[in-house]
Amino acid sequence: MNKKNIGFNSKLIHAGGIEDEKGSAVTPIYQTSTFKFKNADQGARFFSGEEKGYIYTRLGNPTIEDLENTLADLENGYAALATASGMAAVNTVYLTLLGQGEHVIGHNALYGPSRGIMEKLYPRFGVEYDFVDCTKIEEIEKVIKPNTKLLYLETPANPTMGITDIAAASALAKKHNITVCVDNTFLSPYLQKPLDLGADIVLHSMTKFINGHADIVGGIIIAKEKEMFDALRYTMTNMGFNMDPHQAYLARRGLKTLAIRIDRAQENAKKIAEFLESHPKVEWVLYPGLKSHPQYELAKKQMEGPGSMISFELKGGLDAGKKVMDNVQLAVLAVSLGGVETLIQHPASMTHSKIPRGERIEAGISDGLVRLSVGIEDVDDLLDDLRQALEKV
Numbered sequence: 001m002n003k004k005n006i007g008f009n010s011k012l013i014h015a016g017g018i019e020d021e022k023g024s025a026v027t028p029i030y031q032t033s034t035f036k037f038k039n040a041d042q043g044a045r046f047f048s049g050e051e052k053g054y055i056y057t058r059l060g061n062p063t064i065e066d067l068e069n070t071l072a073d074l075e076n077g078y079a080a081l082a083t084a085s086g087m088a089a090v091n092t093v094y095l096t097l098l099g100q101g102e103h104v105i106g107h108n109a110l111y112g113p114s115r116g117i118m119e120k121l122y123p124r125f126g127v128e129y130d131f132v133d134c135t136k137i138e139e140i141e142k143v144i145k146p147n148t149k150l151l152y153l154e155t156p157a158n159p160t161m162g163i164t165d166i167a168a169a170s171a172l173a174k175k176h177n178i179t180v181c182v183d184n185t186f187l188s189p190y191l192q193k194p195l196d197l198g199a200d201i202v203l204h205s206m207t208k209f210i211n212g213h214a215d216i217v218g219g220i221i222i223a224k225e226k227e228m229f230d231a232l233r234y235t236m237t238n239m240g241f242n243m244d245p246h247q248a249y250l251a252r253r254g255l256k257t258l259a260i261r262i263d264r265a266q267e268n269a270k271k272i273a274e275f276l277e278s279h280p281k282v283e284w285v286l287y288p289g290l291k292s293h294p295q296y297e298l299a300k301k302q303m304e305g306p307g308s309m310i311s312f313e314l315k316g317g318l319d320a321g322k323k324v325m326d327n328v329q330l331a332v333l334a335v336s337l338g339g340v341e342t343l344i345q346h347p348a349s350m351t352h353s354k355i356p357r358g359e360r361i362e363a364g365i366s367d368g369l370v371r372l373s374v375g376i377e378d379v380d381d382l383l384d385d386l387r388q389a390l391e392k393v
């Protein structure tokens, strides 16, 4: 049986894998910084690339490689690189593709630091940027320059749930020789495969859905082509952005249940989104699975499902939102997302507070927006919890 042709659920369990001398059924943790060579010649062959072998964990490690191979398979990419965090993955992409006098176009409502570092840190190295509403392809086209090297997308975007047409944006980028990177953290390869839609690079914060248990921080980058992968690998290994073997072991373990976790969370999210939308105290709800989402049709076309992230605003704005956040009893008031537990947070004062208010509002992140990452609890308990918290408003 060819493991390349098995289904997604089977791949979650059986993709990757290593030949372990002792016969371990699951990939063990190779908690070592360095590897023994049989003799000096072998060491030389490993370094020259004549023979494949492990040298030093920053450059490669069996536990980490198992996770990388699995994700490359799931995203239909050439190969993957696991990183210490999602931000290490973002920086690997930025540092590989952007240099002095070069230009990046990003979506205006990105994960906070993905935009923040480009505005604060990268100008020191002469990198130019434009953050526009990439959900409108013509807005991207308007800011393309001869020195544009990277189109950096996040869809659905955090926390506006704006959806960018990956195929259309990639086709436009291709015409101008611009590399396309998509942050696929909100959906995971179970619900969206950007490389199949034309992107060149996909990245994730594995802290979220891929690990799924809110107990590690990690990232991954998947490249469609070898040349791009080699360039990204050079940056990652030399900047020291690598993941630790123990972290990789936990991520690989969490990944096994990705599909059943997402199925359940998504089912819960659909019911919660409908409940919120019909609640008299709620002003609006943004969820790609609701017909009221401005890009409902595009979401249906591009995504395998709407996922389990919901943004909403109460009629009483931030004060009312705070009441709900302070009164939930089951949902956890915390940032992050994609874990088995339901989390609630307030982007304007938390995850997106570093973005100046004007830019934040322009990107669609209003003062009263509340973000919900729906978990896999019993949906009736989650509904009861939200109902009683809303009564306090």
Ligand SMILES: *Cc1c(COP(=O)(O)O)cnc(C)c1O
Pocket: 085, 086, 087, 088, 111, 114, 154, 158, 183, 185, 186, 204, 205, 206, 207, 208, 217, 218, 219
């Ligand atoms: C969390 C997150 C990141 C950053 O990942 P870390 O693991 O926290 O470094 C990047 N993009 C998105 C969409 C995220 O949610």
